[in-house]
Amino acid sequence: MTALTARAPSRFLPVIATFVVFVATFGVGSLRYEGFATGQVVANLFIDNAFLIVLAVGMTFVILTGGIDLSVGSVVALSTMIAAAALRAGWPAWLVVPAVLATGSALGLLMGVVIHRFQVQPFIVTLAGMFLARGLCFVISVESVSIKDPTFRALATGTLELPGGVTITHTVVIALVAVAVAAYVLHLTRFGRTVYAVGGSESSARLMGLRTGRVKVGVYVISGFCSALAGLLFSLYMLSGYGLHAVGMELDAIAAVVVGGSLLSGGVGFVVGSVAGVLVLGTIQTLISFQGTLSSWWTKIVIGVLLLAFIVLQRLIVRRS
Amino acid sequence: MTEPVVDIRGISVEFPGVKALQEVDFRLFPGEVHALMGENGAGKSTLIKALTGVHRPVAGEVLLGGERVAFAGPAQAQDAGISTVYQEVALCANLTVAENILLGREPRRFGAINGRAMRARAAELLARIGLRVDPRSTLASHPIAIRQLVAIARAVAIDARVLVLDEPTSSLDADEVAELFRIVRVLRDEGVAVLFVSHFLDQVYEIADRMTVLRNGRVVGEWTTAELGRLELVQAMLGRELGVLDELEHRPDKGRAGEPLLVAEQLGRKGAIAPFDLTIRRGEVVGLAGLLGSGRTELARLLYGADKADTGRVLVDGEPLKLRGPRAAIEAGIAFSSEDRKGEGLVADLSVRDNLILAMQAARGWARPVPRKQADELVAKYLKMLDIRPADPDALAGNLSGGNQQKLLLARWLVTRPRLLVLDEPTRGIDVGAKAQIQKLVAELAADGMAVLFISAELEEVVRVSDRVVVLRDRRVVAELSGVDLGVDDVVELIAATPGAEPEKVAS
Amino acid sequence: GSSGGQSGGSADDGKITMGFAQVGAESGWRTANTKSIQEAAAAAGIDLKFSDAQQKQENQIKAIRSYIQQKVDVIAFSPVVETGWDTVLLEAKRANIPVILTDRSIDSDDTSLYKTFLGSDFVEEGRKAGDWLVANTQGETNVVELQGTTGAAPAIDRKKGFEEKIAARPDIKIVATQTGDFTRSGGKQVMEAFLKSTPDIDVVYAHNDDMGLGAIEAIKAAGKVPGQDIRIITVDAVKDGMQALANGEINFIVECNPLLGGQLMDLAKKIVAGEEVPPRVVTEETTFTSEQAKAALPERKY
Amino acid sequence: MSRRLLWPVLALVALLLVNVFVTPSFLSLRMQDGHLFGSLVDILRNGAPTLLIALGMTLVIATRGIDLSVGAVAAIAGAVTCTHIAAGGDPFSGMAIALALCALMGLWNGFLVSVVGVQPIIATLVLMTAGRGIAMLITEGQIITVDNPAYRQIGAGFLVLPIAILISVAALVGVALVTRRTALGLLIESVGVNPEASRLAGVRSRTIIWTVYVFVALCSGVAGLMISSNVSAADANNAGLWIEMDAILAVVIGGTSLAGGRYSLTGTLLGALIIQTLTTTVYTIGVPPEVTLVFKAVVVLAVCLLQAPALSRALAPRRKVVLP
Numbered sequence A: 001m002t003a004l005t006a007r008a009p010s011r012f013l014p015v016i017a018t019f020v021v022f023v024a025t026f027g028v029g030s031l032r033y034e035g036f037a038t039g040q041v042v043a044n045l046f047i048d049n050a051f052l053i054v055l056a057v058g059m060t061f062v063i064l065t066g067g068i069d070l071s072v073g074s075v076v077a078l079s080t081m082i083a084a085a086a087l088r089a090g091w092p093a094w095l096v097v098p099a100v101l102a103t104g105s106a107l108g109l110l111m112g113v114v115i116h117r118f119q120v121q122p123f124i125v126t127l128a129g130m131f132l133a134r135g136l137c138f139v140i141s142v143e144s145v146s147i148k149d150p151t152f153r154a155l156a157t158g159t160l161e162l163p164g165g166v167t168i169t170h171t172v173v174i175a176l177v178a179v180a181v182a183a184y185v186l187h188l189t190r191f192g193r194t195v196y197a198v199g200g201s202e203s204s205a206r207l208m209g210l211r212t213g214r215v216k217v218g219v220y221v222i223s224g225f226c227s228a229l230a231g232l233l234f235s236l237y238m239l240s241g242y243g244l245h246a247v248g249m250e251l252d253a254i255a256a257v258v259v260g261g262s263l264l265s266g267g268v269g270f271v272v273g274s275v276a277g278v279l280v281l282g283t284i285q286t287l288i289s290f291q292g293t294l295s296s297w298w299t300k301i302v303i304g305v306l307l308l309a310f311i312v313l314q315r316l317i318v319r320r321s
Numbered sequence B: 001m002t003e004p005v006v007d008i009r010g011i012s013v014e015f016p017g018v019k020a021l022q023e024v025d026f027r028l029f030p031g032e033v034h035a036l037m038g039e040n041g042a043g044k045s046t047l048i049k050a051l052t053g054v055h056r057p058v059a060g061e062v063l064l065g066g067e068r069v070a071f072a073g074p075a076q077a078q079d080a081g082i083s084t085v086y087q088e089v090a091l092c093a094n095l096t097v098a099e100n101i102l103l104g105r106e107p108r109r110f111g112a113i114n115g116r117a118m119r120a121r122a123a124e125l126l127a128r129i130g131l132r133v134d135p136r137s138t139l140a141s142h143p144i145a146i147r148q149l150v151a152i153a154r155a156v157a158i159d160a161r162v163l164v165l166d167e168p169t170s171s172l173d174a175d176e177v178a179e180l181f182r183i184v185r186v187l188r189d190e191g192v193a194v195l196f197v198s199h200f201l202d203q204v205y206e207i208a209d210r211m212t213v214l215r216n217g218r219v220v221g222e223w224t225t226a227e228l229g230r231l232e233l234v235q236a237m238l239g240r241e242l243g244v245l246d247e248l249e250h251r252p253d254k255g256r257a258g259e260p261l262l263v264a265e266q267l268g269r270k271g272a273i274a275p276f277d278l279t280i281r282r283g284e285v286v287g288l289a290g291l292l293g294s295g296r297t298e299l300a301r302l303l304y305g306a307d308k309a310d311t312g313r314v315l316v317d318g319e320p321l322k323l324r325g326p327r328a329a330i331e332a333g334i335a336f337s338s339e340d341r342k343g344e345g346l347v348a349d350l351s352v353r354d355n356l357i358l359a360m361q362a363a364r365g366w367a368r369p370v371p372r373k374q375a376d377e378l379v380a381k382y383l384k385m386l387d388i389r390p391a392d393p394d395a396l397a398g399n400l401s402g403g404n405q406q407k408l409l410l411a412r413w414l415v416t417r418p419r420l421l422v423l424d425e426p427t428r429g430i431d432v433g434a435k436a437q438i439q440k441l442v443a444e445l446a447a448d449g450m451a452v453l454f455i456s457a458e459l460e461e462v463v464r465v466s467d468r469v470v471v472l473r474d475r476r477v478v479a480e481l482s483g484v485d486l487g488v489d490d491v492v493e494l495i496a497a498t499p500g501a502e503p504e505k506v507a508s
Numbered sequence C: 001g002s003s004g005g006q007s008g009g010s011a012d013d014g015k016i017t018m019g020f021a022q023v024g025a026e027s028g029w030r031t032a033n034t035k036s037i038q039e040a041a042a043a044a045g046i047d048l049k050f051s052d053a054q055q056k057q058e059n060q061i062k063a064i065r066s067y068i069q070q071k072v073d074v075i076a077f078s079p080v081v082e083t084g085w086d087t088v089l090l091e092a093k094r095a096n097i098p099v100i101l102t103d104r105s106i107d108s109d110d111t112s113l114y115k116t117f118l119g120s121d122f123v124e125e126g127r128k129a130g131d132w133l134v135a136n137t138q139g140e141t142n143v144v145e146l147q148g149t150t151g152a153a154p155a156i157d158r159k160k161g162f163e164e165k166i167a168a169r170p171d172i173k174i175v176a177t178q179t180g181d182f183t184r185s186g187g188k189q190v191m192e193a194f195l196k197s198t199p200d201i202d203v204v205y206a207h208n209d210d211m212g213l214g215a216i217e218a219i220k221a222a223g224k225v226p227g228q229d230i231r232i233i234t235v236d237a238v239k240d241g242m243q244a245l246a247n248g249e250i251n252f253i254v255e256c257n258p259l260l261g262g263q264l265m266d267l268a269k270k271i272v273a274g275e276e277v278p279p280r281v282v283t284e285e286t287t288f289t290s291e292q293a294k295a296a297l298p299e300r301k302y
Numbered sequence D: 001m002s003r004r005l006l007w008p009v010l011a012l013v014a015l016l017l018v019n020v021f022v023t024p025s026f027l028s029l030r031m032q033d034g035h036l037f038g039s040l041v042d043i044l045r046n047g048a049p050t051l052l053i054a055l056g057m058t059l060v061i062a063t064r065g066i067d068l069s070v071g072a073v074a075a076i077a078g079a080v081t082c083t084h085i086a087a088g089g090d091p092f093s094g095m096a097i098a099l100a101l102c103a104l105m106g107l108w109n110g111f112l113v114s115v116v117g118v119q120p121i122i123a124t125l126v127l128m129t130a131g132r133g134i135a136m137l138i139t140e141g142q143i144i145t146v147d148n149p150a151y152r153q154i155g156a157g158f159l160v161l162p163i164a165i166l167i168s169v170a171a172l173v174g175v176a177l178v179t180r181r182t183a184l185g186l187l188i189e190s191v192g193v194n195p196e197a198s199r200l201a202g203v204r205s206r207t208i209i210w211t212v213y214v215f216v217a218l219c220s221g222v223a224g225l226m227i228s229s230n231v232s233a234a235d236a237n238n239a240g241l242w243i244e245m246d247a248i249l250a251v252v253i254g255g256t257s258l259a260g261g262r263y264s265l266t267g268t269l270l271g272a273l274i275i276q277t278l279t280t281t282v283y284t285i286g287v288p289p290e291v292t293l294v295f296k297a298v299v300v301l302a303v304c305l306l307q308a309p310a311l312s313r314a315l316a317p318r319r320k321v322v323l324p
């Protein structure tokens, strides 16, 4: 580990630290609980958190520019609702998917334009977006709507067999593709590099002649798109649409991104870091459920303590090298 | 002569309460280096920003190649062929050197950025201006001077019709300046129009073909360099004559130092500066000389406790001082003005008044505020003494012109009446008049018994104000020169004594 | 300490292992529900694995998955919402683990996904409240409704049942309805606003006791007498509510019984033993008037 | 009043006018049992906890921080006091214990942020999650109802005006005086605008950051007491739920930037009042619960758009445009 951290450039340190801590926790878990260190438990981390991974990917873009998007949880809910309602109304799946993605992106575009054009703080705009999206869910239906569409059902229940008898779902594949695409965009396109530049110093980026406006709006569109995609994955996971889905999920996504080593002030962070962050949060959940005896309040306390242990360990690793 | 490539006609720019430019005319011809001259706050940077679409003028028009343009932002100006280095180095410290140079025009292959080609291209551009740093290193790890060079590398990387350089040389050493001028001449001969701003008259006379002088936001006049002598130029800029410089040459008490105030014994920090010994006496001005990256800033930061030393100790008045951080240094009477005024100096969103009393207030603690009356008196005194403009205590510090910001920083430390004042590039971006003023001030402070550690990229200045010059090379103290006959040539000789002092050492 | 022995399974010691995925601990009612299940499991000698989903369906699904992995003998859970359980229950079915629903049902065409559903009927609760009002009021009656959390199943159903019953009486009108999020402070704030914006409120119908209790505070602060000037109907019958009912500040409470631990354990034993169980078991629930509350109060457990 | 606060004031007035339009008696006040009674009084009383927390949050945000744990801390304060009273304790000692505990929570947050160097949002997320668990641990998941007239005062009591709002306004005035009469405000802003420059100028940033986190925790504690005293019960699970969002929103509507630096306490006051008025408006004008959130979204967006520099520039009589 020391050798690893010693060689890697310092900006990868937080990400590496997150992975190290993640692996270490997993080790502790497998010592403590029988059946913890199986491939399927790892696979389940991905299956159960596919939507969160996608959400964190979108959030990474926004946070890299120094912004924040509080609307993602609600947009997930709205997406499940639109999907469920449209399918119930008889729309075919191939039409529902683009419609949902378009809605999410459009909401993102709207927020991005307000943030950029009118120079309103992202916090308020996306908070309003959060209210709006969740409100629209209830306008569509107060009750939860289940998804009976055969295509969705097949996608949701279908599994892929990996070597070693481990199975994963299609959603995992979609999430990983999203991660790969995001990493590509961030590191190998001008748009992506400009995202980092805007986060480093927006005024400098502007003076350098970069199209900062396009990027500032763009990241919210990406985040909106990712939220909608996450919403679709979530609707596969739940096979229902519901206005109270994904309450507070924006905090999970932000936490995952920040735990993964991104700075909220912008300019520093990696998508893989965010994935590691999601895995960390997922592992905490898994540990809790393997423990299996915690009362409601101890559950919360233990989540807090584990989160604390993670970030303190991560800080220590980053500081030491 | 041919048609001007840039023709600014009657342009006016206003900020709340400030008329920064009033009906300014300015012409820039292809194949010339045109110096824009003026005091701090005269409006040079504002004119450049108006030209490149950062500020929108309230009146007047800008013609580029004969056509009227109104850029909505720097991006459009860049597309139209205006490449600019702004005064406050506008780069992204979180990105690598290569990225900073090529951001927005990265070499691509199959639509994806080609990292290897980008680094190679960046290395090439860096080599062109004689800077050998690792293109993969993050910009944040480099001092201001290197950043300035990177910004220049970025600006000259594109085929522009117009190259605008706003004080590009303020933290550069003679070698780097020579390198830059070499490139500027090549570009000029290729027909590029170069707009150059500098407070170094030598440089202006060396490179510029023509000059336009601004004063208080108005054009004083346009001359060819040959027409206008230095004295007339200074007079045009200041609107008065300058006499302080001569006085300074005859500082009567030079070399008359008192008791040792601060003694550093084998103080050092790995990777920053090798262990060194240094004694600074009361009433003495010690200059630090060295090339870019030789470790001057590092040394100063150690003395102030801004960075923690690995080895050695510091004695103040013969007593060991535990330098746990800046506060410990301040309590011992040490003050430090950083070379990075934007990042480490100014609190941009606070007013001039707040910035000025910040250090004093911090020393008193939050519970004992500096009385309003005293603050006002101090502010009034120092605004006048250093001629900070606009002399408005409530103006935001971030809105001051570069040179005025620098003066404000200096004032912040002067009000605390330190015993040892560490000044890292205190005259960066300061106009001739003010520079002489500051040098004189330093001499006066020393005469009053204050010890000063003076760092400047301008060797003449160091030699002029210092009683003693400590020479650094390769992050190591290599020599100390003192005596009345201290001359620039001796120092230059020492700095350049071995090939080890080449700039490539900066990038190890 | 619970290291080792997590694999569960009945094979080794004959002890039944039950995985229970609770919604959360969002209310006193829920806590009583949890407690009842834990105590009943201990009494019945059933090894209980308990997890708290923090009100999130996805956490419940994860918990059920992990129970499947740990190969428990029977899984029970209170669904956060009615929809979206098919996938995970299918996995349980494939793993041959029987499932019992408690508290509320799920919306699925495939009834083979679970063995039985034990719990109350929220619509029925709303109907009981409506019945009482219809029977106990004459003439123009203005009702204000304090809804539960928007979208929550009990809120929707209790509203539905209540409206169903009062529909027959055109003189009973719901003049204002607003969500109080099932909390006391929510109930109080909404009631304060109603008292100022809506003249002549005769009856408050609150979807749970807590909001009713909040409304009482607001009514008192407005200088009116709860239970007389404005009559109050609530659902749940938690201790504080019963106390208020006994004091005459609430007029009628429909019980929603959280103490279904005993019944659940019996069902679990039967199912694991392979016996037939009815697909729907309704918990024993009643309604309380003030007099009944006074009588019942000393024995109330929660 | 500065121009920047003009729009929030107008937004508040507009909201009140909507209410008056729908319920003509909205603004009417009458004396009842020696205290004022009316919708405006309700708005003030119900807004008091948010205002108090937003006040502390303003200072935290000014140092570039954020505190997500305020809701949990509020829940703990209520839980501790009510449990104490329910066990036969005296309300004042109960409140003292609760506030001491809150100060400890603040110290903890401040420690994580300023000493360990964890990003504030994550550092306080720990306590946001664990704190609610602690509150529930204290109450064992039950709603603890207390019947103590002395304790009722802080949240529901009146001295002509609600005591809660008197406390919050007193705190606001106190903070305004302390930060502006002493140098605390200046130092807080300087740490928020440029931490490194402040450090080099000798500002004790660690102490300052620590102070604001302890202060916001104390504010949350008192707010928690108000919330629980208002209904005479401690609801560990729901007390102060999402109040951190309201508080941050109040601060941001008030014109303080989340990037730290300059702050406006008057702005925060207006922000808190707007939020509470909005909630009350929803109840009063009878917005159906299904569209409540949409309504709130529209109002919030309208308020911040009106406030936006870009828009007010466009609306203002033609002035020059200055890009930053």
Ligand SMILES: Nc1ncnc2c1ncn2[C@@H]1O[C@H](COP(=O)(O)OP(=O)(O)OP(=O)(O)O)[C@@H](O)[C@H]1O
Pocket (backbone or CB within 6 Å): B015, B016, B018, B020, B038, B039, B040, B041, B042, B043, B044, B045, B046, B047, B087, B389, B390, B399, B400, B401, B402, B403, B404, B429, B431
């Ligand atoms: N954004 C702004 N807001 C308000 N005033 C400004 C702003 N930018 C510049 N000014 C004012 O405009 C005047 C001209 O400033 P400018 O930066 O152009 O000076 P300069 O000639 O470049 O000086 P220097 O040599 O110190 O860099 C100054 O008085 C300055 O205070």
Ligand SMILES: Nc1ncnc2c1ncn2[C@@H]1O[C@H](COP(=O)(O)OP(=O)(O)OP(=O)(O)O)[C@@H](O)[C@H]1O
Pocket (backbone or CB within 6 Å): B137, B141, B142, B143, B144, B145, B146, B171, B290, B291, B292, B293, B294, B295, B296, B297, B298, B299, B339, B457, B505, B506, B507, B508
């Ligand atoms: N290889 C390198 N990689 C990154 N940074 C380097 C490297 N070499 C030198 N530096 C930077 O050079 C600086 C050392 O120069 P320092 O600023 O102390 O010298 P200086 O003589 O004060 O130079 P200047 O004239 O720029 O003030 C350090 O801040 C260090 O970060």
Ligand SMILES: [Mg+2]
Pocket (backbone or CB within 6 Å): B044, B045, B046, B087, B166, B401, B402, B403
């Ligand atoms: Mg300038």
Ligand SMILES: [Mg+2]
Pocket (backbone or CB within 6 Å): B143, B296, B297, B298, B339, B424
């Ligand atoms: Mg230096």
